[in-house]
Amino acid sequence: xxxxxxxxxxxxxxxxxxxxxxxxxxxxxxxxxxxxxxxxxxxxxxxxxxxxxxxxxxxxxxxxxxxxxxxxxxxxxxxxxxxxxxxxxxxxxxxxxxxxxxxxxxxxxxxxxxxxxxxxxxxxxxxxxxxxxxxxxxxxxxxxxxxxxxxxxxxxxxxxxxxxxxxxxxxxxxxxxxxxxxxxxxxxxxxxxxxxxxxxxxxxxxxxxxxxxxxxxxxxxxxxxxxxxxxxxxxxxxxxxxxxxxxxxxxxxxxxxxxxxxxxxxxxxxxxxxxxxxxxxxxxxxxxxxxxx
Amino acid sequence: xxxxxxxxxxxxxxxxxxxxxxxxxxxxxxxxxxxxxxxxxxxxxxxxxxxxxxxxxxxxxxxxxxxxxxxxxxxxxxxxxxxxxxxxxxxxxxxxxxxxxxxxxxxxxxxxxxxxxxxxxxxxxxxxxxxxxxxxxxxxxxxxxxxxxxxxxxxxxxxxxxxxxxxxxxxxxxxxxxxxxxxxxxxxxxxxxxxxxxxxxxxxxxxxxxxxxxxxxxxxxxxxxxxxxxxxxxxxxxxxxxxxxxxxxxxxxxxxxxxxxxxxxxxxxxxxxxxxxxxxxxxxxxxxxxxxxxxxxxxxxxxxxxxxxxxxxxxxxxxxxxxxxxxxxxxxxxxxxxxxxxxxxxxxxxxxxxxxxxxxxxxxxxxx
Numbered sequence: 001x002x003x004x005x006x007x008x009x010x011x012x013x014x015x016x017x018x019x020x021x022x023x024x025x026x027x028x029x030x031x032x033x034x035x036x037x038x039x040x041x042x043x044x045x046x047x048x049x050x051x052x053x054x055x056x057x058x059x060x061x062x063x064x065x066x067x068x069x070x071x072x073x074x075x076x077x078x079x080x081x082x083x084x085x086x087x088x089x090x091x092x093x094x095x096x097x098x099x100x101x102x103x104x105x106x107x108x109x110x111x112x113x114x115x116x117x118x119x120x121x122x123x124x125x126x127x128x129x130x131x132x133x134x135x136x137x138x139x140x141x142x143x144x145x146x147x148x149x150x151x152x153x154x155x156x157x158x159x160x161x162x163x164x165x166x167x168x169x170x171x172x173x174x175x176x177x178x179x180x181x182x183x184x185x186x187x188x189x190x191x192x193x194x195x196x197x198x199x200x201x202x203x204x205x206x207x208x209x210x211x212x213x214x215x216x217x218x219x220x221x222x223x224x225x226x227x228x229x230x231x232x233x234x235x236x237x238x239x240x241x242x243x244x245x246x247x248x249x250x251x252x253x254x255x256x257x258x259x260x261x262x263x264x265x266x267x268x269x270x271x272x273x274x275x276x277x278x279x280x281x282x283x284x285x286x287x288x289x290x291x292x293x
Numbered sequence: 294x295x296x297x298x299x300x301x302x303x304x305x306x307x308x309x310x311x312x313x314x315x316x317x318x319x320x321x322x323x324x325x326x327x328x329x330x331x332x333x334x335x336x337x338x339x340x341x342x343x344x345x346x347x348x349x350x351x352x353x354x355x356x357x358x359x360x361x362x363x364x365x366x367x368x369x370x371x372x373x374x375x376x377x378x379x380x381x382x383x384x385x386x387x388x389x390x391x392x393x394x395x396x397x398x399x400x401x402x403x404x405x406x407x408x409x410x411x412x413x414x415x416x417x418x419x420x421x422x423x424x425x426x427x428x429x430x431x432x433x434x435x436x437x438x439x440x441x442x443x444x445x446x447x448x449x450x451x452x453x454x455x456x457x458x459x460x461x462x463x464x465x466x467x468x469x470x471x472x473x474x475x476x477x478x479x480x481x482x483x484x485x486x487x488x489x490x491x492x493x494x495x496x497x498x499x500x501x502x503x504x505x506x507x508x509x510x511x512x513x514x515x516x517x518x519x520x521x522x523x524x525x526x527x528x529x530x531x532x533x534x535x536x537x538x539x540x541x542x543x544x545x546x547x548x549x550x551x552x553x554x555x556x557x558x559x560x561x562x563x564x565x566x567x568x569x570x571x572x573x574x575x576x577x578x579x580x581x582x583x584x585x586x587x588x589x590x591x592x593x594x595x596x597x598x599x600x601x602x603x604x605x606x607x608x609x610x611x612x613x614x615x616x617x618x619x620x621x622x623x624x625x626x627x628x629x630x631x632x633x634x635x636x637x638x639x640x641x642x643x644x645x646x647x648x649x650x651x652x653x654x655x656x657x658x659x660x661x
Binding site: 089190192193196197198200203204211 | 363364385391402410411413459462
């Protein structure tokens with residue numbers, strides 16, 4: 001690859017008549033470090049950005065109380081929180097799959113008025129501050145919420161401040177990731193396979209179940225992992241909607257936050273566990289997202 | 294290449310095949326309106342007959358096929374198959390099998406399960422559906438590939454699996470969309486003759502869509518030529534090849550085609566000089582002759598045995614197999630074929646002035 005640096009620098013010099021000496025040095029530096037010719041104004045912020053992302057994680061590892069780690073991690077509270085986190089994140093992912101995949105199919109395959117608006121609504125929780133999501137969930141599903149009222153009086157179901165509430169809060173925040181991912185996969189998949197299935201006598205549902213679903217399985221898997229990771233780290237909506245009761249609604253992120261105030265070493269240990277889980281997720285997805293050249 | 298003339302009047306009038314007004318077979322009048330495009334095609338096909346919809350790209354052939362399958366809704370007209378009205382029947386309930394252009398074999402299923410898909414949807418148990426699928430694969434010579442996923446099949450094999458998959462639902466109407474287009478030239482020859490055999494065995498109605506006249510003529514008993522959403526000509530392949538009615542068909546079959554008014558052996562063209570023909574006719578006629586019937590001279594021939602003598606100018610030259618095809622402009626635009634030696638001797642080049650003659654015995658006139 002030829003370096004575009006020379007021309008662009010020359011052009012910039014001509015335009016600005018700027019300090020040539022510094023630029024020349026920049027070129028030499030770029031050329032010296034492996035002949036790649038990366039311009040300094042790009043290289044420095046890039047390295048800064050990398051450091052910004054990596055240093056905190058390194059700090060976590062450096063400051064980790066490695067010696068007392070086994071004791072910290074085998075304490076009952078940690079296991080309780082970890083177990084609760086895994087169960088709730090998995091349940092939230094399951095809920096997202098059951099209602100999110102059909103929703104994605106609807107958005108990708110059925111033309112209806114207001115589809116753009118519906119898609120925007122589905123995406124909203126992606127950008128909404130999770131705390132706001134938690135408040136909104138309280139207004140909807142709280143004991144006096146517009147839906148929660150009926151759930152309570154008809155079925156005696158209360159969601160806020162329960163483990164089920166944690167699942168609801170996590171699903172609310174995580175499902176859009178799944179829907180967006182699956183919808184994208186569906187749009188990329190050839191809809192004519194469904195037509196072929198129809199000419200073979202398959203109803204639209206059979207075509208979905210026996211043809212479309214297997215074809216988009218990788219996209220569903222990726223979306224599910226994304227949603228699961230998002231649910232696992234969910235904090236704002238969970239603490240707002242489900243509270244912070246150890247053993248019932250206190251998930252890992254909540255206990256990390258609380259531990260930090262009383263027992264920083266425990267907070268680091270818990271954080272390490274979540275870091276390990278995240279790395280594992282990334283490793284699981286590397287075939288999909290990390291195959292760059 | 295040939296003189297542009299008015300397109301033949303739309304031959305969408307009922308064909309002779311409407312005669313079998315019995316309930317058997319396909320009786321369709323397909324009207325599909327989409328934006329400015331309008332498809333209006335009447336089609337009736339007897340059981341056991343293979344009809345090819347032939348036409349240029351964008352003529353509406355595939356739309357017609359999709360309308361027959363129920364994948365594109367009709368804007369009007371009718372669709373009856375073996376006496377049953379199908380206009381409002383959803384695709385999954387129509388007794389129709391489709392072989393798609395790129396086959397659309399389900400990539401996650403083996404060849405066997407692809408073929409078993411239809412019978413399964415029709416309510417057969419898994420075992421029975423697979424047994425039936427195995428029979429079909431065997432019949433099409435694919436028994437060895439039953440366990441293969443589509444990506445491991447060759448083009449020709451995939452085409453046969455697609456055919457088996459469509460036939461396994463026992464359709465009363467088999468539709469094939471450009472069945473040979475996805476194949477390379479060598480496989481194509483072999484698959485074409487196989488497909489011809491299988492279509493000949495098929496006892497119900499078969500309709501195929503193609504833009505390749507050779508495919509159409511080899512595979513079909515009858516051609517329906519569609520241009521711009523309308524039927525412009527239909528009939529037996531040999532008849533269409535001998536008596537084309539539009540420039541498109543004339544070019545497909547490689548003929549010079551003109552339209553004019555006949556008075557005995559002389560035909561006065563709508564535009565251009567008169568042509569002398571073998572047949573003595575009167576009234577509006579088409580005149581056709583092959584490019585190989587044209588003889589070219591640099592100087593005006595003195596023999597003058599040919600009464601059809603025109604002054605032309607070479608507009609273009611291209612090799613056509615081992616021949617040269619000269620595209621001629623002038624009082625009568627026409628295509629002429631000559632050997633490379635003759636082209637060299639005549640010193641033909643674009644812009645060269647030539648004399649073209651055609652013997653009356655090599656022209657063919659027929660009523661419009």
